[in-house]
Amino acid sequence: MAENTTTDAAPAKKGKLKLIILLVIVVILAIALSVAGTLWFLNGSIPGMGEDTATSEDAVTEEVFTPSVYLGIEKALVTTVQGEGRQRYVQVYVSFEATDPQALTAAKLHMPLIRSQLVMVLGNSSFTELQTPEGRQNLAGNMLDTVNQVLEQEGEPTVSRVLFRNFVVQ
Template identity: 70%
Template sequence: MAENNASETAPAKKGKLKLIIMLVVVIIMAIVLSVVGTMWFLGGGLPFMSEDHGEAGETTEEAFVPSTYLLIDKALVTTVQAQGRQRYAQVYLALEATDPQALAAAQLHLPLIRSQLIMLLGKSEFNDLQTPEGRRGLAERMLTTVNQVLEQEGEPAVKRVLFRNFVVQ
């Protein structure tokens, strides 16, 4: 009788051990799948499925080149016409370039650049200067003017003209 009891308990322990092993495997698989799914969903890609096959000679990305700035300390102040009345415009500028040589050239030719920008600002309409679109257009015209002056002098171009302060009254 003792032998019958021993044979009945052995299969029960073996079934519980199988169940525990299967549960552990299922939990590990769920964790692995959730990590892989998260990496794929967030766009990080999977390290073992990357399309880079070790070709170090080819680069598809351009190298990041930080911008440098030239602050024009003196404000551009001029009068602008507004329905027969004279109004004033005061603009503080900065020039942005990725080539430091362009900013050095702009610093060298700053009196000519300031003169051209003041004339351009004086030709602007007061009502246009009060709208964001008018200010963007003025910045683009100023960039064109600055780059024309630099081109006449044989210097590299600047990237952007930035307004640091803009007052019309």
């Protein structure tokens, strides 16, 4: 009887080992399918599976990143504006952003004319407008138009944005 119990234990161990191996294979297969499904969902295709990889590489090479360069006007633009029946003061520090460094070189060359025009734009603004974010965005747009008009008149490349570094209304 003692011999029967030991021979029965050996087939039971082999059955458990086969079950464990089968479960491990199923789990690995499930993980692999999950990763492949996620890649297909995110990219639209599975990498390395045909012609799609060549077209995605071509699209990446066509799009070239051009970093922006900046020029800060060191002196503040200060002027008075009318607000609530009395004079108010506005002080603005601005910077210019461009993707072409030549545009900033041109802006630096024509800075006296640009500063004069920007003070005029700032002086024509309303105190109540300058207190709102929308008013400040409109002012930045007007300043950008003014700077680009000056640069275009001089035959120079234009800047892409006017940025406020500091903005005070009092």
